[in-house]
Amino acid sequence: MQYGVGRNISSNISLPSSPETLATSSVLGLCFALGVPGNILVLVLLSRWLKTGGSFTPRLMMSLGVSDLMTLLLLPVWIYSLLHDWVFGLALCKILSYVVYWSLYSSMLCVTILSVQRYVQVLHPQKWANLRARGHNGIVGGIWILSGLLSCYSLVQRRVTTGKDGRLHCRAYFQNYSERVTTLVWETSVLFALPFPVLVYFYVRLHRGVSQSAFITTHRMTRLVIRIVLTFFFFWVPHHINNITLIVAVLIGHEQLLKFAEAGSNVTGALTFINSCVNPFVYAFSARALRQPRPGTDSLQTDQSSFF
Template sequence: MENLTISNSSLSARTSADVLAASTVLGLCCVLGVPGNIVVMVMLTQHLKEGSFTPQLMLSLAVSDLLSLITLPVWIYALLNGWIFGQGPCKVLSYIVYWSLYSSVLSVSLLSVQRYLQVLYPQRWAKLGTMGQKGLIFGIWTLSGTLASYSLFYRSVEVKEDGHQHCHQAYSSNLEKIIVLLVETLVMFVVPIFSLVCFYFRLHQRISQSSFFNSHRLTKLAVRIVVVFFIFSTPYMINNLVIISSAQMWIQKAIRPATSPSERN
């Protein structure tokens, strides 16, 4: 019993330390990210009159980042004290976060496509026109909102082992969890990183063959975008893959007795 008490105390201490560390990181992201994105948005609005699509896309990216950052104080409070805001805010705030995440990913992906077409096929890109560019921005936010809609169904408030209420993903089965996380990983990581590498590599390859362009600056920019996206997306995707692996192992253990009862003899 004494060993059990010591073990529980150590576990509680580790959990408290993890929560404190996570809250500190989120707090720094909020303090630095909110004013930083506001400054970026103010600077970008000065270039919108030029008619270039890149500032519009970067502005969309800054807005999506700001949307998720302004919700951080609520999540920090929930980490420290539990979720006290009810079921409705849990679903709505989760939807805003997922909406902004998908919008950020799609904006970065579209940026690679835009650079590819604008540099190598400027006449085709010019045919898109102002209305077409606005349609792309609108399409990003519409598609992002659609992709994030599953959070309205799966997000729920439940009481955990610590006695506090938590706003988290509540799946009806492990199979359902695997499907959702696989789609999440595919859309948020695999497809964007593939498009970034593919389009920027193709762009660098074509420009390197031409004497009219200096590809050194473009290569550095492309590498920075890919590396930054990879660094910030990889931890989240690794977490998803770990959860998927755990859920898959649970399903295999649950199915094995039913499919091969002779193994129990």
């Protein structure tokens, strides 16, 4: 996505007055209007859960919600830059782009660890119990530290440049095609090629193993985790496929394919923001799985009177 947002760092910005830009701005505005209050409500719900001693799974969900909210709160800036000039200076261009990348990598790590953590907690509870609170804190802190480090290249590549339309834009600047391809390969590998097999493996193992569980609420929370993972990939796979198309087009020098992929970047980029907007509705659909536990019970294993 190159329309000033910074997740797809390889495509060109559309003319601000074009129907495509107006449509993209409208979609992003809708994501802001629905996603910001939705994610705030989710964070409130999850924080209440954690105060009552909820499990580690809601903590990961809370990190995912914070990541989504970080992205959505910046949308008015990007929408304005789509319709007008980038008037916020180089420093904000770099900082805000870095925040978007940071939230992107943290979302990917949260979703990946959700699958791994849920598998271990449900099917190997004793191993998970050995981690204790310090291990849980280390996982959450590690997600944010690692995602921050993985996002550092955006601080170097982001520039304020004048586009063909004569307007200022906050976009990635590449010295040559090699840098562009290298960046795309890095993002596709870290954000898709590496975590996707991990997610598929633990999803299959979890799906097979959870059916043997005797606890209804274990099923409910597991189903919620699976919905979050599947929703994430539903909205992100088109983006990564488009990036792969861009890589191929640059490597073989196919101008028409390159133009096609660059035109598709705005569409696939918008889908990634829709994912941040949709997550609260996924939580709402499974709200019963997040109901506060009764005092003195294990929230994941004892309340079997309702839900689904």
